[in-house]
Amino acid sequence: MTSKTAMIQELNNIEARIHQKLRLEFEELFVDELTDKQHIVLNFIEQKGGEVLLFKLPSN
Numbered sequence: 001m002t003s004k005t006a007m008i009q010e011l012n013n014i015e016a017r018i019h020q021k022l023r024l025e026f027e028e029l030f031v032d033e034l035t036d037k038q039h040i041v042l043n044f045i046e047q048k049g050g051e052v053l054l055f056k057l058p059s060n
Helices: 005-049
Strands: none
Touching: none
């Protein structure tokens, strides 16, 4: 039988994988949602001859 510590560690690993998967799915949804808006904004800025600076917000 597995020790209690090993079982807790395995549960922590599972939780970490779930959080990572949810984070990736959220980022994909967020990017997909903003893609059309970003496209319009970037076209407008380029038409005006402006400089485009892209950045990613840090995740918590």
